[in-house]
Amino acid sequence: MRQAIGFFEVRSMVAAIEAADTMLKAADVKIKDFNLVGSGVISVVIEGEVAAVKAAIESAEVTAGKMAEIISINVIPRPNEEVDGLFG
Secondary structure: OOOEEEEEEEOOHHHHHHHHHHHHHHOOEEEEEEEEEEOOEEEEEEEEOHHHHHHHHHHHHHHHHOOOOEEEEEEEOOOOHHHHHHHO
């Protein structure tokens, strides 16, 4: 079964690192990508089983939401294989 991917964007490097740490501690997920998008926005992409990714994203939303502006969150349960090509 394909892994789910979760996206978390926040406007703060410190909050992004805190969110990444929270996601890794909250569920069995791995960081797939961590990018400075621009204008202080940081994007963290994780992967794992659907329930684990959802739990990790929800935990990060609570933690990072106390520190900074959350720009966007999303979970894709079973992305198309071509989506993996976007992560180089």
